[in-house]
Every structure is written in structure tokens, then in C-alpha cells.
Amino acid sequence: MLPLRLGDPEDFARVAAALRGPDFEESAVHRILRDSGNTALGAESIEPKVAGGLASSSVLLRLFIELKRVPRAEVEAALDRATVDSFLALDLMRGGDADCFESPVFLYPVGEMLIASDHYNKSSGADSVFPAIQTGTLHLLKLLPRSAADDALDLCSGTGICALVLSRYVRHAVAADVTARAAHFAEFNRRLNDCGNVEIACGDLYGPVQGRTFDRIVAHPPYMPSVEEAKIWRDGGSTGEAITRRIVEGLPTYLRPGGDFLALCLGSERDEAPFHLRAREWLGEAEAEFNLIFAVRKYLSPEELAGQVAGGENADGVERAFREAGVTRFCYGALAIQRHEGAGTRPWTMRTKLGASTGADSFEEVFGRSRACTQLEAVADLRPRLAPTAKATVAHRVDESKFVATEVLLETEFPFAHAIEFEPWIFPLAARFDGSRNVATVYAEAKAGEALPAGFGFEDLASLVAMLIIQGYLTIDKA
Numbered sequence: 001m002l003p004l005r006l007g008d009p010e011d012f013a014r015v016a017a018a019l020r021g022p023d024f025e026e027s028a029v030h031r032i033l034r035d036s037g038n039t040a041l042g043a044e045s046i047e048p049k050v051a052g053g054l055a056s057s058s059v060l061l062r063l064f065i066e067l068k069r070v071p072r073a074e075v076e077a078a079l080d081r082a083t084v085d086s087f088l089a090l091d092l093m094r095g096g097d098a099d100c101f102e103s104p105v106f107l108y109p110v111g112e113m114l115i116a117s118d119h120y121n122k123s124s125g126a127d128s129v130f131p132a133i134q135t136g137t138l139h140l141l142k143l144l145p146r147s148a149a150d151d152a153l154d155l156c157s158g159t160g161i162c163a164l165v166l167s168r169y170v171r172h173a174v175a176a177d178v179t180a181r182a183a184h185f186a187e188f189n190r191r192l193n194d195c196g197n198v199e200i201a202c203g204d205l206y207g208p209v210q211g212r213t214f215d216r217i218v219a220h221p222p223y224m225p226s227v228e229e230a231k232i233w234r235d236g237g238s239t240g241e242a243i244t245r246r247i248v249e250g251l252p253t254y255l256r257p258g259g260d261f262l263a264l265c266l267g268s269e270r271d272e273a274p275f276h277l278r279a280r281e282w283l284g285e286a287e288a289e290f291n292l293i294f295a296v297r298k299y300l301s302p303e304e305l306a307g308q309v310a311g312g313e314n315a316d317g318v319e320r321a322f323r324e325a326g327v328t329r330f331c332y333g334a335l336a337i338q339r340h341e342g343a344g345t346r347p348w349t350m351r352t353k354l355g356a357s358t359g360a361d362s363f364e365e366v367f368g369r370s371r372a373c374t375q376l377e378a379v380a381d382l383r384p385r386l387a388p389t390a391k392a393t394v395a396h397r398v399d400e401s402k403f404v405a406t407e408v409l410l411e412t413e414f415p416f417a418h419a420i421e422f423e424p425w426i427f428p429l430a431a432r433f434d435g436s437r438n439v440a441t442v443y444a445e446a447k448a449g450e451a452l453p454a455g456f457g458f459e460d461l462a463s464l465v466a467m468l469i470i471q472g473y474l475t476i477d478k479a
């Protein structure tokens, strides 16, 4: 039997009002969880909004965060009768005639939403509903796109947290998960947060939204390598990529031109290709329509991961499976993909780092810059200038008693930390971009001055400039 009752709107409103009080404030609740030695929250920092002292003896904290049995008299002293009845009506509290009340679920504030899930330590079974108050989800929430869009889809939605947060920025959001338990919790959370523009769907990945398309797709798939599918929220096939791969393969069908995709996942690097290029291949024949960023948070060796997966047992077998697949290392991070609207400039791929300061704006900045560079004609009219965060290091070697430039290393910090090596002729060319001349003029001048290599045409320069703008080496004034 599923916990939580989809009761009356008045019950949801009364419960939400009680949970929005100072006793249950988000940063304080997170701090209490972390201070209690909760490792699921990792080192993720949540901006503290209220630093005031909170009595961890609060009835709500004990019931919903610590999952303790609380004497009836204490609950009735803290909450009015109607509120207690509403908690009981929604099955957030149980007690009957006993002397204590207790909650069948874990309930907490996160992403400015109130979310019910299963608890980390109290698994309901294979379909346990993944807590949204956990390092991975908190990280994904920090990276979720905040720009306006029409239709969004949250795949592998669990509690529905990403769809609920996205619903503040988009016209309509769908939360889709394969388990009926997750869909039930998500519907409960939708009502608790009064999100009228969120739709809950249940089924295998895109199954429940067949025939529809979206401007924004986000996913936090199960990505742990697994020998068997024991936990639906966790197990992602033998190298952890099975679900992520199917999600990416579906983008040509479900993501609209101009739309964006974001997932937090684990990928594997192979002898034949690094993860970001393998992810690009998963897009299939439509691959050229997509731009792709993979921002790595951390690397894990196959041995390290095999130890975690197998929990000490059969780690050799798991490691062998990784070796047979040709895995050289695993990388955990954010995969962001944009479908471009035109086909003027070449599709681009960017591999970068996911730092502590990386936020939603980093990806949105790159995608926004990319939109400004979609058409070659548009690039011709741009007047880029060297970005203030750009840095160039020119390496020289001695040739016939003279220093000769051999390569140029360009580095930038914004929107992402990034570095790229070029041949020396790029250095004076890039220096021509000072914001006073457009790209067409710079091309004409450089060509007249014989500053370009043979066969390097305008299209090549426009694609190069587009790339330098997108990666953050050149900047353009916003209209």
C-alpha cells in the first residue's frame, strides 16, 4: 500500500502553511541534517538564508526529518486541531489512538519546495523514492536552467523536484518516472506546492510523452554500474550508462530546435573515445544539429568504482566487466546539450570542469552566445572584443639563434574554466578583435595583410570566431 493520501486542497493548504513556518526553514533544516552527520548531503553548500537558532526539538523536525515518534500531547500543543487533522488526512502523520504520532515518509524543504520522499535509510524496496535532499539532486538544482521556456520535461523525476522547480520558469512541465510509487509521491508534492502547471506521468523514459516535443529536457538518471537491477533509482546497467544513453538517443525526437538539455550523470571514457564524443555519437544521424558541453566534476578509476559498486564482494568481476567494455576511467558531471535552430555555423563540443562556482548561468551564457552565432552572416556583422578574462601564453623555441613562436595557449575563466592550444598565427589575428571592427572587416584586413594561412576562408574565420565567443575568449556587447 502506498503511503500519502491525495486529500482535499484545504488539507494541502493547511499543511503547507504549517510547514512554511520558521521551524521548518530550508537552510536550517539542511544544516541540521548535515550537522547530524548525514553524508548524503555531502559538502554541497546551500546558501544560508536565515542563520537564526532553531530548536531541533521542534515537533515538525522530529516527525519529518528525524522520523521519530512524537507524543500526541506535544503535537497537539504545537499545532492547532484543524492542522493536525489535515496532516492525518494526507497520511503525513499516523497515530490512531496510540499515544504518539509518526510519519510514514521523509518530508523536507528543498529548492523552495516542500518535498516528500522515502528516507535514505528506510528503503521501501526496489522502487524506493529517491530523496531530493541529496548531493546529486542539490547539485542538479543549482545547474537547472532558469530562462523562460514553453514546455519542459523532467525525466527520471523521482519526487518531481526538478519539474516543480522548473515550473516557476516555464509554461508547462512534465515529471516522468518509471515507478508508480515515484509518480504518486510526485503528484502529492505537486499538490503540496500548488504547482498547477506541472503534469505527472508514469512510464519508461519518453514512453508516456510519445508524440510530444519539449523546449527543455532535464534528467538525473540512475547511473551506478550494476550487475543486476536491484534498485530502480540507482542501477544504470553494466557501465552505468544504459539509461543516460537512451535519454540522449531520444533528444533528436523529443527536443525542439532552440531547446536545451541538462543531465547529471556518470560517463565512461573508452580506448576509442572520451565520454563527450561518445555522448555526441548517441545523437545518431541528427548529431550535427546539436552543440554539447560536458563539465566534469570528478574522475573515478575503474578499480575505485568497482570497489564501491561491489561493496567489497566480487569487485574483480565488476572490474573485469569494465575492462571488457574498454573503460579507461569514469567521469561524473553535467552533460548539457543544445539543439541549434539554424545550420549556419558548425556544431561545437566543449569539455570543461564543473567547479564550485559553476551555476545555471554558466551553461545559459554559453548557449546564449551560441544562439548569437548560429548564422555565418550574423557572425560577419558581430564586433567581438577580447574578453577581460582571456589570457594568452605564447611558447617559443630557438631556431637559428632566434626565438620562434611555436604555439599559443589561450585560457579563460568565464563562462567556464577552459584552455585551448593554437598555432602562433592565431595570436595576432585574435588581437585584431577590439570591438571596433566587425568580423567581415577583420577578415578583409587580415587577408589583405597576408595574415591568414593558405585556404583559410571567411567561413573558417566565422566558425573560429563563433567558437572563441562561445568558449569565452571573445565577448560581444549585449543588444
Ligand SMILES: C[S@@+](CC[C@H](N)C(=O)[O-])C[C@H]1O[C@@H](n2cnc3c(N)ncnc32)[C@H](O)[C@@H]1O
Pocket: 129, 130, 131, 132, 136, 137, 140, 155, 156, 157, 158, 159, 160, 161, 162, 176, 177, 178, 179, 182, 203, 204, 205, 219, 220, 221, 222, 232, 233, 234, 243
Ligand atoms: C537518481 S533518481 C533521481 C530522482 C530525482 N530526479 C532527483 O534528482 O532527486 C533516478 C530516478 O530515475 C527513475 N528511473 C529509473 N529508470 C527509469 C526509466 N527507465 N524511466 C523513467 N524513470 C526511471 C527512478 O525511479 C528514480 O526515481
